[in-house]
Amino acid sequence: MGLASFIARRILTFIPTLIGVLLITYLIAYAIPADPVRAWVGEKLMNPETLEQIKTKYKFNAPWYEQFMFLIQQLLTGQLEDPVRHRNVFTELTSRFAVTVELAIVGFMFLVIIGLPLGIIAAIKKDSPVDFAVRVLALLGSSLPSFVLYYFLILVLFVHTRTTYLAGIPMPSGKCISDLAALPQSVPVLGNVASAIGSVPMFGAMMCGEWSVVADTFKRLYLPGLALGLLNGGFIARIVRNSLLDSLSAEFILYAKARGLRKLSVWKHALRNAMVPVVTVLGLNFGGLLSGAIIAETVFNIPGLGRYMYDAIMRLNFPVIIACTFLIAVIYIVVNLVVDILYAVIDPRIRY
Amino acid sequence: METIFRLLRSIIWSYAKLREKISPGWIQKNSSRIKEWELMAYAYSRSLIGVIGGVIVLAVFILAVIGPLLAWEPYWEYKIVYDESLRYRGPCLPPSCTGYPLLGTDEWGRDIIAMSLYGFRISFVISIVVVLLGAPLGIILGLIAGYKGGVVDEIIMRITDIFLAFPGLVLAIAFASVLPQRIRGFLEVNNIARAFFSGLFGLRQEEYGQLAALLSIWIAMVIVWWPGYARIVRGSVLSVREMPFVEAAKLSGLSTWSILFKHILPNVLSPVLVMMTFDIATATLFAASLSFLGLGPQEPVPELGFMISKAGGYFPERSSHVVIYLGFILLMMALGWNLLGDALRDILDPRTRRAIEYRLEKEKKK
Amino acid sequence: MESQPMYLPEDVILKVENLDVKFYTYAGVVHAVSNVSFYVKEGETVALVGETGCGKSVTTRAVTRLIESPGRIEGGSALFRRRSGKVVDLLKIGDEELREIRGNEIAYVFQDPTSSLDPLYTIGYHIHETIVAHKSKISKKQTFKQAVSLLKQVLIPSPEIRVKNYPHELSGGMRQRSVIAIGLSNNPRLFIADEPTTNLDVTVQAQILDLLKSLQENYKMGLILITHNLGIVAEVANRVYVMYAGKIVEEGYLEQIFYNPSHPYTKLLLRAVPDPTKKIEKLESIHGTVPSLINPPPGCRFQPRCPFAMEKCLIKEPPLIEVENQHRSACWLLERT
């Protein structure tokens, strides 16, 4: 009952945050003492007429706040255009984000596979060699420059064994794509949702049953995913370990034993109570992955969100920068919200 | 271990004796404090992780200070101009081959060991300064937000939220691409600043364009660095401010600022210190990542991340020795701080305190 | 290997002898409980009284081996008459048999009901779990029905609603009642209440004590009550064991302890508590503090704080000396020379 109003309240408090993010982005971009229009058009195509045309279109001659309002208005109505590629920003952003989502999911999978079991084992075998190894893994993971690890995994798994490849992103067949795009017409609301989920190639392929594409996607992305998992898995394992140790030493565990509960039931209490801090860290990590792993995308040549934004900054592409920041801020907000809701699911003390 | 404890203890005691000379009775009045320091020194000396971390950090510090003086090859000389074969020459290890360069060269034929000596200074200075500027900013804002509460808290936390909603790297990219031209202009006309910053980074004064790039990374990082501190400090302040000793201090006549700095700050500092130690490692890698993306200084400045990114283009056929060696150096720089932070967290943990206290007593008796 | 059948007098449920518990901490070996012996009869309330750290909680926890590392039970025996009539030594039986006894034949109430209850599960689920752990064939519906009737028994208003409540939704008093209900879920023979009212208000405390007394009468169970509050002891106990620094210093029937205390510690303790019904000019205070159990003082452990200490007290630990019938006290002053 209170959940809806809680979400509404949270979204309300996030509106100023969102506006602040956009405003700061814009002001930074505005402060650049260079001529963005030149950067957009390129020296070759430069002629005074086109320049003037673009300048009027993007209100470059108006005061900064009018420019800003214009961009925001375009953004919110979904009409924003990428002045370099001359396409709707959202079309491009959607396809880029879909790739980032794929990478985030694969990376997250590795993170969980590495982090959770290691953390639990380390807690059970506290102060043993395994525990120490987890500690070292966590320290190494946070000390290793990510790009160096990426190069090494490429060296081992690409150059030497060729179990992956470093170009392109597997897409479902054309028929599948058009089928998914047609869904909203046949099924009203659910179809829209399905179509949106299907726009992530991996999910689209799953929906069409094109499993070879899914396998290919995994083959393409497991390397960066593994790298992300290795870099943060140790850290996650440490969090799991510490919070499990905390909950194991809680009084209610001793009381559960005093009640003569079987071992399995006692562990159930311990594990569920240990989940709260773990969910936060995992949630924020997933949010971080969704916001684009720029370096991983650069090294592994993945056309994701991070890379898109990086290129946009390099070319002073305001509309794209604004759109990307908007998306990233929204991801931050949504991830925080989801983490809060998950809290409430795990812990009945938290009710909104 | 024992020697390290003895060394730290003699440092503590010579400091204490110095204070005793200045103001007699100091040792007696501060006997508990000295005991506290000894306890820390003991706990630290018993932590293998901490000692290794400390040794690495000390080594990095020394290399960072003397590195640029030690470097036997100037970074601005491109050797390949005289000898094209020096480009990405592999390592030359003693048994099989003797001579120069030991671990190989980079794309301009420069000895990578010599270059890394410059790199130490650059990475070290950036990481330390970012944390030393960013943390206090966040701490002060967090203190005010947590203690004042109400509207002030709301405003500060909303601003913090804005910066947290930005992914750090993206914001830093944005800053790093905006600022250099302005800073460059400033350095061009201001000789003193130019001399100061070039000295700080161990670079030539002519490199002011590159210095501007470094400084903009710096500023960008400071700006994205404080929100984490503001949040953690605010959280701790909220719990400490409810402690009766804060009310007692009010009744003892202390003003709000005195309470903030004499009672609240010292009691929220432990987690912040641990976080700062870890953050120096993160900042080192973060700065390297920015340079890796090409947002930092360009040729000929031997910044580690930038050199790795250059070598990456020839990886792995010709340049793996560069990536391995420079990657290892970055790893060590970060690892040292991370190990130290991990040990510090254990040392400052009140839960383990009693045990340490007792073991020290026992040790002393022996 | 079948062990010898152990002997326990007919009406005794639990008989603990020479219990020794040590904690192997970094700071050294804490001799938390040394050489403690006591017994509990059917339908009897036994109080263990003492100040913080005197070992009263450790004693009762040790009885069902609820001592966690670094603590270790070093010796002694705890004979317990099971529902079947079989007498077992709780300190020696296998883990599975012990599990069957815990929460089933011996129930606990820990000091703080808030931290004993898992915040993530409802009160009903706690009861359900406790029943299921000891009865295999029982449906969830049945256990919840049982839970409702248990909550009714401990006088929780509208138990049908409360059974679905989470611990944080209840007040402190209700939480303590729920914990008592959980304890009753398998009709225990022995009920151990560790400071059951310490965090509660006086009026609620009176309600809980009243409830415990009436339940004990209905269920005919043995009750061990651990407390530092002599007022509570005076209200509910039949027999009293006074503990100091890990040892029992005096034991006897309630009236013997209150009207004829023979150990200096008991005497002083009784005079340190303000009795609101009497006019007191000055409270007796025991100077000094409780000794460390890592290096306990030589001889009698109370000797450094005792106004009557003699030379002998410094040298030799006094044994429990009989004062009158069932009333014994560990003090050299009572030694008949």
Added chain:
Amino acid sequence: MSSNEILKVLDLKKHFRVRGSLTKKVKAVDGVTFSIEVGETLGVVGESGCGKTTLGRLVLRLIEPTSGRIIFDNKDVTKAKGRDLREYWRNAQMVFQDPHTSLDPRMTIASILLEPIRYYNLKVGDEEEFLVKQMELVGLGREHLYRYPHELSGGQKQRVAILRAIITKPKFVVLDEPTSSLDVSVQAQILELLKDLQRKFNLAYMFISHDISVVKYMSRRMAVMYLGKIVELGASDDVFEKPYHPYSKFLLAAVPIPDPKIARSKTKVLIKGEPPSPINPPAGCRFHPRCPYAIEICRKQEPPLLEIENKHYAACWLYHKK
């Protein structure tokens, strides 16, 4: 106002806003009036949530009152600021419940004790000698002066906290459950120390506690609080022997007596239920939902605090117009 009164509190109220709600209010203290004479102890008893701790902090202006007046030593300090407030605090101090949290763990005992001396610019001559002398007052010595709080026992810490409160030579001290986190044998030491200091310095105490036995032992007069209000006030012996308010009757009957004969012979009167939350308390007399003697008027109108016998007040309609 009689000249002998050191503190007078008139219709003091504190309403807290409930987080996330605009209308709900916690009426922690809701219209409390009392006075304390020079050198006397007023005991305040009540159960958790009755507002006794809030009252202690309100009186000392550690929490800002919503309304009402506080008059200290014939000066209105309700709105005192800056210099005046400091002057008030120099003369009115507090000892907190838990000595583990009321002493800053990062300061030595000496620096804790020097704070009030330095911030109130007290002239003490040689600081160390002064502190040693003061420490003797509470039974501690020079050897404790340069230690950290964690190096002292609970009782010793509470002695330091008491010393900090009286080091500025105040006239009035609020004692907020000063012994409830201590053991019985140590409690007796601290209570005797407090009585001793009161005699020596002619201190007025406001002794707040949930332990009625201790309050009765310590104070000449006592006040019983229920849901933010004083329901009974009078000489401790009178209140204890002949409570008027039904709540006081239940409360006092519930006190365990450390004497088996009395404990078992006393008639059992158990109150039903637990104190309701101070958020939106019941209308009329706050105790009426639980009161077996409640009459019509109790549901509608709040009873005033009436003098029933010589200086023995109770807020109950049962005694109205008799």
